[in-house]
Amino acid sequence: MAGNTAGAGTAPETWSEKAKVSISKEGGNEILFGSLTQTIDIDLGDKDIEQIVTTSGGRLVKYNPQDMTTVTLEAYPLEAGTLTGATADTDGTGFFDLMNTGAAAEPQLLSANHTRDRYRISILWTNDISATTYAHSALSAQAYKGLRFVGCGFFTSVKPSFTDGVLKFTVQMKIPAFKKDRTTNLKIESGNGTATLTALGRFTATTNW
DSSP: OOOOOOOTTOOOSSOOSOOEEEEEETTSOEEEOTTTEEEEEEEOOOOOEEEEEOTTSOEEEEEOOOOOEEEEEEEOOSSSSOOSOOSSOEEOOOSGGGTSOOOSSSSOOOOOOSOOOOEEEEEEEESOOOTTOOTTSOOSSTTOOEEEEEEEEEEEEEEEEOTTSSOEEEEEEEEOSBOTTSOBOEEEEEEOSSSOOOOOOOOOSSOOO
16 A cells, blocks of 8 residues: 655655545445555546548547546455445445445345445545544645545456465456536545645535545
8 A cells, every 4th residue: 555654744755655545335424445455556547639640641639538547456355345334434344345235234145236336435645644534534734745536436346366375355446537417536636735635525426525
């Protein structure tokens, strides 16, 4: 994961070692996955162009729609999912419920179904390493620095592997650049310590952040 150990007001050389990760179901609370996650990869969708060659030797530019962004996590949960019904932010314990309907009680029984829930993922690199600051939180003081990626989309892949003698899950989320109404599904923001990086709002069908 990624983050740093620099103190308040100290600019890090790089974001390294630690990151804060939270996932919110549309209309639900934040689920915290930083303690389970080992690696984070963000493949931002290309905003590509093509050229059209004219008979005069000139070039016309054709704009292609932005591709989907893919976020991949490698993580080590011990449970099938996270129990539903939490009334506040809670620690995540598994990933199968991100693709299917979750369980409200133990034992968790998760079956494949046709449900496709929309989620928001927040990833924050910061030198505010307090236990009460999460990926979706405001930085606790203007002195703290941070870089945050936020995307709203769908989990499309949850693959467990025991190849190396330890159970690892590779989880993928795909994020279209925009909703049907052209509202953006992607946001990248940062604060350099001179202004507060504000908290994300509740994720709903009408509000991404």
